[in-house]
Amino acid sequence: MSDRTAVVLLTRDLRVHDHPALASACSAFDRVVPLYVLDPALQRLSPNRTRFLHQSLADLREALRRRGGDLVVRRGDPVAETVRLARAVGAEGIGLSADVSRYARRRERRLREECERHRMFLRLFPGLTIVGPGDLRPAGGDHYRVFSPYFRAWQGTKPRDELAAPERVRLPGGVDPGRLPDPPGGESPDAAAGGETAARRRLTEWLPALGRYDDIHDDMAGDDTSRLSPYLRFGCLSPLAVANRAGDRSGPFVRQLCWRDFYHQVTAAFPDLSSRAYRRGAQEDWRYDQPALDAWTEGRTGMPIVDAGMRQLRAEGWMHNRARLITAGYLTRHLRLDWRSGVAVFFRWLLDGDLADNSGNWQWVAGTGNDARPHRGFNPVRQAERYDPDGTYVRRYVPELASIEGKAVHQPWRLPVPVREALDYPQPLEVPGADPVWLR
């Protein structure tokens, strides 16, 4: 009698622990093919993320080999390659973690059609978020549009059981695992390395800070948030497992994980989140100013807290949340440039760059999104003085200002003229018609 075989198509769930699709296949089938298809269309989007992805795949391959299996790697169209391999090994079907983007939904739809044509099953599994997009619906709507009621409903859900990593993974005979190319070079010299091993280490190292999260998460210089976002982005960690380790579901850290679920359920219902204003009637009268956009992108606006954030992004492929709020607020509220330009710049550099979280947060800041108070302002100087009170964060990322002590670093235009003129640092960008009170 022949062995029963299934293929598990891995996408952004690059782990062996708490992986519903992999665990289910390993318990129900004799042979399992964990497959990753390198899609050239995605590889071009962000050198930083491509590098992180390759590191994560190499780590996953090791973990699967330790369990007697392997990571099978192919290159090309994920649907064509997956179906081809499934047919070649005589698989009964394909398992996949459900995802929300337009790209992912199209991939699911095409896979379903091909599976039907070849009389195979396609089964979708949870795992991308803690609570599945679409699992919670408000009365009279298909998704929650505002965070607070979503969070209340979310806290009341009963999570699925967390799953152990499979003990053994048995590949069918004769499958060529395929070569995993060496990780390509990223753009950010100080970027974190990918992989489930690094992710689990980071979680364990960071957990002792959890109890202080509410006090420290806005301290830009302290840099004490978890930095788990790239690992969650690529599924090197299961968000459910992170929430379980954190414990208290009403605590401030788990609340942040809920924001992630929130934006995923918004994206599932509104897949245009990266290109179209979410809020009906949102005012959109953006300026076009390429030199200003370039200055912002390259961290030379003359507004130190903004430049520090953008330079952290370029150096590390990551930016502190408070700096993301300040830089995004500066682009949209002060420069009055289109939030879509900001989405694109962040999306190129961020290791955690994710359609739902990036676009959802940008729209929130720009006032076109889910914010119940769409007209909130972000005065960068006030923000800097509050969240980087002695200027350490700015001096860390803007070396031209390293000689300016204390909070004076936030307003170099106020320094005595000879001191200011000795600095190799630009004057703040001027914006036609703007009244930047913080420059007075």
Ligand code: FAD
């Ligand atoms: P922690 O503070 O330790 O939080 C734990 C986890 O909660 C994070 O890893 C993340 O998965 C989740 N989380 C925290 N804050 C948010 C939030 N506001 N929205 C959604 N999830 C959140 N996060 C991304 O993961 N990808 C993005 O592309 C992204 N783009 C952003 C763009 C803008 C303009 C802004 C203002 C925020 C963006 N964020 C994004 C949210 C947030 O800044 C990062 O998740 C956070 O800074 C990551 O650092 P951390 O892992 O140390 O977070």
